[in-house]
Amino acid sequence: MSFQKEASATRSPAAVGTGTRASRSSVRWRLFILLLVLVTVNYVDRGSISVALPIIQKEFGLTPELVGLLLSAFFWTYAFMQVPVGWLIDRFGPRKVVTASCIGWGAATAASGLAGGFLSMFIARMGIGVTEAGVMPAGGKLNALWMHSKERGRGATILDAGAPLGAGVGGILITWLISAFGGWRMSFIIAGIATVTLGAFIWWYVRDNPRQHRAVNDAEAEYIEASHAAEDAAAEAGGSTARRGLLPYLRFRSFWAMCFGWLGFNGVFYGLLTWGPLYLAQAKHFNLNTIGWSTFVIFGAGFVGEILGGSLADRLRAKGYGANVVMRSLLGASSVIVTAGLVGVTIVGDPVTAVVLLSVVLFFLRWVGLFWAVPATLGGRTNAGVLGGAMNLSGNIAGFVTPIAVGFIVGATGGYTGALLYFVGSAIVMAASVLVLDYSKRLPV
Template sequence: MSLPNSPTTTEAARPQASGPAGKRRTNVRWRLFLLLLVLVAVNYIDRGSISVALPIIQKEFNLGPEMVGLLLSAFFWTYALMQVPVGWLIDRFGPRKMVTASCVGWGAATAASGMAGGFLSMFIARMAIGVTEAGVMPAGGKLNALWMHSKERGRGATILDAGAPLGAGVGGILITWLIAAAGGWRMAFIIAGILTVVLGLAIWWYVRDNPREHKAVNDAEAEYIEASHRAEDEAAAAQGATTRRGLLPYMKFRSFWAMCFGWLGFNGVFYGLLTWGPLYLSQAKHFDLKTIGWSTFVIFGAGFIGEILGGTIADKWRESGASANKVMRTLLGISSVVVVGGLVGVTVVPDPITAVILLSVVLFFLRWVGLFWAVPATLGGRTNAGVLGGAMNLSGNIAGMVTPIAVGFIVGATGGYTWALLYFVASAVIMGISVLTLDYSKRLPV
């Protein structure tokens, strides 16, 4: 996302194929974001692994729906509570250190979850995964602000966030295969944790906090990014919005709250389907473990494709001269309407294949809201993108805390999933109101 165009901003922010003296620029920023895509995908494979294995774990630990909901929520309590502190740490120490520590830590916690002996030890392990994974998405939002040209941040945001549906989709197949190959869910979790630690080392090796610090970035690419930053800084200076701030000054603005509630509504739908989706397919549609894996792949794979497409449409439309508000409100408004309609459809269709198709359509359009990861940089600039990204993700993960528990009690009380799906519809309505309220065109003057 970019700031409103002025003569200075437009000239500096217009993408060019080459840099100073006609030298062709490198594209390290895109390779870095592909690595972050893999990182976020692994993040969601690990956090969603329990949902895929849940039919087995539920029987082994003898858990009712209410206890299942509580177990699924454990991750989100610590993950949410860490968002604002970790956002401040990212702004203070840089995203490279924080995302590396996060990756290594959650790999160790995932492996530990494979050794859980019962509900309590699994609950504690899931809370540890929440603490250690907390830095990934705010750090990614910060890197989007630091590495991407203002006209490329829509794609940067959606490449980063597309790892969520990709990980959820691939994870459905990968974890079911790993469970079969390793002889059970415990060894599958341990292997997944070890591989995650290895990925953390790769992150430390390749990621840098500044394009100039990366050996593979040439002057043309660095200057291309820095020209966009200078244009943004000039516009921000005119608004008096260039210094590092805490979170409190932003809380008086409507756009801050629209950002938070939009992400809360989005995650009310996404985390609900991520945590309870496999069990819904098992209990309501009578799918076996293998069919659950493939259905999850189709549903969340559609979300991955939709998110990448949404980011590309947004950036191309912006490059054609459309305003930020026109692009974002149109795309995300369409997204909200389709998500609401699709979820209502799932509640009334009995056929399991049709339900999978409708959920795939829901995820395709829902993931357009991944464009929100460009919003912290828009509202707070590079300096405050970390703390605003943390606040946004805190809001989203309040939905992560509440939704699994709420669905557990709804399913336990009603014996079915209809009212749980209507809970997701209400979350989508909150998302829709918020995405149409937010002003995407300017930095907040704090």
């Protein structure tokens, strides 16, 4: 039995209506705050190696090229699993997939603390990539299932804001754990155990459908269902409500714009996530403690920017502006600022100014987290999982290419200017993509 049918059997929906604002419960927002925590922990674990890398590089005797290869290990398996895990989410529901993912990556993170050298750490990082793969596509699916269409901008950015928040918090947390326990190994083990515990809580609280959740009242359920009914009516008129595979979408410009936009975005974000701490250590001569706080400031700005970007998008939609006007205006402006900021970082020599510019870059870059509303727009609730998986696959191609490319650039040039220009190129790809994507309608497949 599919999870949609289970939802119907669990609790019969009342007649579709809008419900009054005063009487609606707010479980959907609490659910997304939990997903924010989940993604934050995800990025603490994912980025922990970058924070500890100055120590690990010295202990394992790694060249810049091997550092780049090690940083890419996570992304090879993470990218490979995106489309398969998207299919699993559409077939079995996000709750099962995200719980298994959380417990699995916690175990793999703890195991990475036992690595004895490059090879064993490489394998552990690949394991984290496999097990983390389901988190973001499942979040995109939950956004489609739980959020009213007018709230999906905030839902998408609350979900995705865990990435910069986790990178920022992780910078402080991992450096503190390293100091408190005298090394990087125990910090990884503790982080992994905490993640497994979170996985048990996810299973207890998350549901695949609002009607399955005991705390959701009829007013909230009806409010969400009214939005779904309107979307389904429009989709039925176009004949696009059935579950599809990925192939029918390959002929549409918007599908490719979604994929290349996310690839360009992650070329910048993953580049700064993986190499940022080492850049601060080697190019700006920061010590471990200063790296931790600088990382917190830079990625913390990204968290604030993403939350504000989502709220601004939903507010503009509520005022009657069309989806294309809102998304192209906001994301186009953010792309220009990101590109200019990265060019600025290549010019300035002062470390504090570089941190300020990188903070501005992250603030506006994270507006593109609005893309997590795009799979539901293009494919509807039924196909949001597989489209989210395809989008994240594209982004994580940048994830495994970028660390290796930066490693070779740094190794060949002995500096980071070429790497920063690589990020500028990624931002230009992102800019072109966000401007050609049609955010206003479901694809007619």
